[in-house]
Every structure is written in structure tokens, then in C-alpha cells.
Amino acid sequence: MRFEQLRIQGLRCLDDVSLSLGAGVHVFAGPNGAGKTSILEAAFLLSHGRSFRSGAKDALLQRGASRISVFGEVRHDDGGMSRVGLGRSGQRWEARLDGEAATLGQIVGECAVVCFEPGSHALIAGGAEERRRYLDWGVFHVEHEFLMLWRRYQRALKQRNSLLRAAQTPPEAMFLPWEAELGQTAERIHQMRLAYLERLRPCLAASVGGLLPELGAVELRFKAGWSDDRALHEQLAEHRGRDLARGHTTMGAHRADWAIAFEHAPLREHLSRGQEKLTALACMLAQAELYAAIRGEWPIVCLDDLASELDIAHQSAVVAQLTQASAQVLVTGTELPAPLQGLTAQVFHVEQGQLAPLL
Ligand SMILES: Nc1ncnc2c1ncn2[C@@H]1O[C@H](COP(=O)(O)OP(=O)(O)OP(=O)(O)O)[C@@H](O)[C@H]1O
Numbered sequence: 001m002r003f004e005q006l007r008i009q010g011l012r013c014l015d016d017v018s019l020s021l022g023a024g025v026h027v028f029a030g031p032n033g034a035g036k037t038s039i040l041e042a043a044f045l046l047s048h049g050r051s052f053r054s055g056a057k058d059a060l061l062q063r064g065a066s067r068i069s070v071f072g073e074v075r076h077d078d079g080g081m082s083r084v085g086l087g088r089s090g091q092r093w094e095a096r097l098d099g100e101a102a103t104l105g106q107i108v109g110e111c112a113v114v115c116f117e118p119g120s121h122a123l124i125a126g127g128a129e130e131r132r133r134y135l136d137w138g139v140f141h142v143e144h145e146f147l148m149l150w151r152r153y154q155r156a157l158k159q160r161n162s163l164l165r166a167a168q169t170p171p172e173a174m175f176l177p178w179e180a181e182l183g184q185t186a187e188r189i190h191q192m193r194l195a196y197l198e199r200l201r202p203c204l205a206a207s208v209g210g211l212l213p214e215l216g217a218v219e220l221r222f223k224a225g226w227s228d229d230r231a232l233h234e235q236l237a238e239h240r241g242r243d244l245a246r247g248h249t250t251m252g253a254h255r256a257d258w259a260i261a262f263e264h265a266p267l268r269e270h271l272s273r274g275q276e277k278l279t280a281l282a283c284m285l286a287q288a289e290l291y292a293a294i295r296g297e298w299p300i301v302c303l304d305d306l307a308s309e310l311d312i313a314h315q316s317a318v319v320a321q322l323t324q325a326s327a328q329v330l331v332t333g334t335e336l337p338a339p340l341q342g343l344t345a346q347v348f349h350v351e352q353g354q355l356a357p358l359l
Helices: 036-048 104-110 128-142 145-164 172-211 232-238 240-246 273-295 312-324
Strands: 002-011 014-020 025-029 068-075 081-089 092-097 100-102 113-116 218-223 257-262 300-303 329-333 345-351 354-358
Touching: 002 036, 014 036, 014 354, 025 036, 025 312, 036 068, 036 081, 036 104, 036 113, 036 300, 036 329, 081 104, 092 104, 100 104, 104 128, 113 273, 128 145, 128 172, 128 257, 128 273, 145 172, 145 240, 172 218, 172 232, 172 257, 172 273, 172 312, 232 240, 273 312, 312 329
Parallel strands: 025 329, 025 345, 113 300, 300 329
Antiparallel strands: 002 014, 002 068, 068 081, 081 092, 092 100, 218 257, 345 354
């Protein structure tokens, strides 16, 4: 798939920017603080309903603006077109699909963007939340039922947590239905996550093998978020006392995690910062490749500040793979990255939130 049009209003320094994009590689080049990353953020927002920069929800709105809005025309490889939009004035985000009010899930289902950026190493070196988000984004695109299950799970979790925090401990009967619901939905979420990771495994082995051959075979480990010897609802009942003391639910699908271990770097601490970044990039590429295998089209790939993140050999390897796959690629850099010189790429100069195509 690819964006044919992208319109961004009121996002950081981008006051009102319209872009026409084609197939293949697009480069956004310009000085620091010009607004290059903000363009990728807008694309990512349509596919995830959030920015890839942490804590950015309020910072996204341009200072002094009352509304933020991002609109994209997505051309699918089968010729179909989806018009996706996301806007926010005040605290509420509103989604639109083909001119009609829609849910966030609907637009995210139509528009797939993956991104490698300077914070991506957090997928390997950071907390479990990033890894769950990555996993669940992939699961969602394979199993549309996932979102509904996840919402049911979150609702039950919220209810149980508020019982845990009540001034006077409620009777057991009030906990039981929520614990049963958590147990049921968590089990199905777990099965979907496991099935997705099984499908991801060969894609990951291939992309890691291409980018980090020196680290040897790769192993993917998954933790459900609760012990696998008993049903979750039983464990929730058993550990209610501990959860009451802590004021929140300490086990369940919201505590799941996964990890990658290499034959020659079994612990995460064995990886250099550059290897963490390459591993995160391999995860992103594997997810894109699996998406393409399942859905029949590549997601849009964003590479933020590519030249400062990777050495030239790895930049070249990534660009070659994406060009071969005919993915639409949006790259940023203070200059045109070396592996793109001589390649057919549409280059835009970005300065102070303004864009101009360079011939
Ligand atoms: N809410 C906001 N309102 C207005 N301007 C903002 C807001 N948030 C950030 N900015 C400004 O918008 C610009 C955003 O820059 P962005 O991160 O997109 O730049 P960049 O071209 O990727 O820079 P770099 O090369 O330094 O990474 C910066 O100049 C920043 O100061």
C-alpha cells in the first residue's frame, strides 16, 4: 500500500502541509528541527492512533492551534483506495474513513505504517509495554477479533482494579465475575499472540540473519503474564490478597512480554547499542514482511534519521531490501543518505515546517 496524498494540519511545526507521494522511496531532507520527523509522526498516527515519540499526545498539537488533523489517501496494491483521517480538538480524537465517522480500529485496519526511529531500540532494551504494543499491532492486523477481546479484557481489568482500590474491601462475589472474564479473554488473547509469534519466527530469523549474521541463530521467548500451570481466574483468586495490598492486578495478559536471544548473545546485555538498534530494525522488517505475506501488500515503511542510526553497510542493506519489495518508504535525514544517492527517490526539502519537492 502507499500514501498518495497526505495532509497534515496543526501538528507540531506543520501548520498546513499537503503532500503528493508516489511509489518507492521518498526522502525528507533538511536542517535540525525543520519538521521532518513530524511528517513521519503524522503517517504513523494514522496507523497506530498515537505517535512513536513517547509522551507526545499533547505536544503533538501545534502551539496556538486549536485543532490537529491528519488525512491520508491510501492506495492498496489491488487498486482500491481508503481515505483515512484523524482529528482532535480538545481531548477527543475523531476518526473518519471514506468520509464517514469511523472508529480508530477501522482506520488502523486500513492503513499500516511501520517505523524505525532513534527510539526504536526501546523495543529491545526498554520496558515490556513497547514489546506488547509491537506484538498486539501485528496480532490486530491478522485477527480483527483481537481488538474486541482486548477491549473486553481492559474493561474487566479496570473493574477489578477499582474493586482492589475500594476504601472497604468488597465481598468475594464482586470479584468473581471480573476474574472469570479476565481469565476467558486473557486465554484467547494469549493464544492469538502465540500463533502470531509462531508465524513471525521464520520472518525474524531471516531478517536477523540478514542484518546480524555474526550473532548466530535467534530464539524468540514469550511470557503469557501468568503462570501456565493453572487457569488465570484461579490464580487471580489465589493472589487477591497480594493484589489488594498493591492496589492493582499483578498478573494477566497486560503483563505479557517477549524477548529475543541470540546464539552468540544470549542475554540482552550482551548486545551493543548498535546491535540493539539493528535487532529492533530486524523486528520491524519481519513484522512488515509477515504483514505482506498475510495481507498481500507491504505496509508503508518510515525510517527516521536513517543515516545517523545505522552504518552505511546496514543502511544499504535495508534500502536494497525495501526497494526489492517495492515498499513505499519515507526516509528523513539532514542530508540525502549515501545509499540513496543515485537511486530513484523523490526528495523533499523541509525547512521551518515548509516542504518543497526537489527535482
Ligand atoms: N507543539 C508544537 N508546536 C509548535 N512547534 C513544535 C511543537 N512541538 C515541536 N515543535 C517544533 O517543531 C519542530 C519539530 O521538529 P521535528 O522533530 O519534526 O524536526 P526534525 O526535522 O526531524 O529535526 P531533527 O533533524 O532535529 O530530528 C521543532 O522545531 C520543534 O521545536
